[in-house]
Amino acid sequence: ILNVEQSPQSLHVQEGDSTNFTCSFPSSNFYALHWYRWETAKSPEALFVMTLNGDEKKKGRISATLNTKEGYSYLYIKGSQPEDSATYLCASPTGANNLFFGTGTRLTVIP
Amino acid sequence: EAGVAQSPRYKIIEKRQSVAFWCNPISGHATLYWYQQILGQGPKLLIQFQNNGVVDDSQLPKDRFSAERLKGVDSTLKIQPAKLEDSAVYLCASSSTSASIYEQYFGPGTRLTVT
Numbered sequence: 001i002l003n004v005e006q007s008p009q010s011l012h013v014q015e016g017d018s019t020n021f022t023c024s025f026p027s028s029n030f031y032a033l034h035w036y037r038w039e040t041a042k043s044p045e046a047l048f049v050m051t052l053n054g055d056e057k058k059k060g061r062i063s064a065t066l067n068t069k070e071g072y073s074y075l076y077i078k079g080s081q082p083e084d085s086a087t088y089l090c091a092s093p094t095g096a097n098n099l100f101f102g103t104g105t106r107l108t109v110i111p
Numbered sequence: 112e113a114g115v116a117q118s119p120r121y122k123i124i125e126k127r128q129s130v131a132f133w134c135n136p137i138s139g140h141a142t143l144y145w146y147q148q149i150l151g152q153g154p155k156l157l158i159q160f161q162n163n164g165v166v167d168d169s170q171l172p173k174d175r176f177s178a179e180r181l182k183g184v185d186s187t188l189k190i191q192p193a194k195l196e197d198s199a200v201y202l203c204a205s206s207s208t209s210a211s212i213y214e215q216y217f218g219p220g221t222r223l224t225v226t
Contacts (some may be wrong), residue, residue: 032212043114046214089153093211098167101153
């Protein structure tokens with residue numbers, strides 16, 4: 001079973017603050033790294049799928065970086081808004097198929 | 112494009128009762144997943160289907176859980192009999208292929224409470 005870890009477990013920030021969180025994963029046998037956003041009572045939504053070392057992806061105010069050699073990915077949110085409040089999950093597959101998820105970072109943005 | 116549909120959204124049952132969840136994936140998606148997400152943990156894969164065949168069910172507690180995907184479209188997940196520790200959100204997801212470099216599309220989940 002793959003060990004995917006996320007930190008911090010939860011985070012409270014003020015509206016307008018920028019924030020970031022970490023996902024670490026085993027660097028050997030790397031295939032991909034997924035980020036999902038899961039708002040309460042809604043479906044988890046895919047943010048990014050990253051495959052290349054050094055890759056950086058952006059979606060609006062959210063961006064992510066990937067370091068496959070050291071086994072970590074950062075997710076950044078610039079100018080947090082209340083609608084960014086959600087649990088952010090990362091996941092990595094052991095091989096060609098199954099995803100193993102971290103426990104998530106629960107973000108609360110205070111207006 | 113319609114998303115992944117799941118029903119029911121919420122279910123409360125007593126231990127030792129049976130329960131079934133239904134999932135309708137995105138049209139044309141060959142791969143379907145069932146995940147269990149226990150409070151405080153990340154989603155854990157229970158079973159993965161490719162069309163109507165099982166690709167991986169290594170983490171499915173087969174003494175009480177069963178799943179099927181008839182005709183390679185809709186899927187049902189059943190628990191019989193339920194235990195207290197089965198209280199969780201059950202997520203269904205689908206993707207166009209089984210390759211892990213492609214994103215999965217999730218339904219809203221079924222929140223199961225076993226009392």
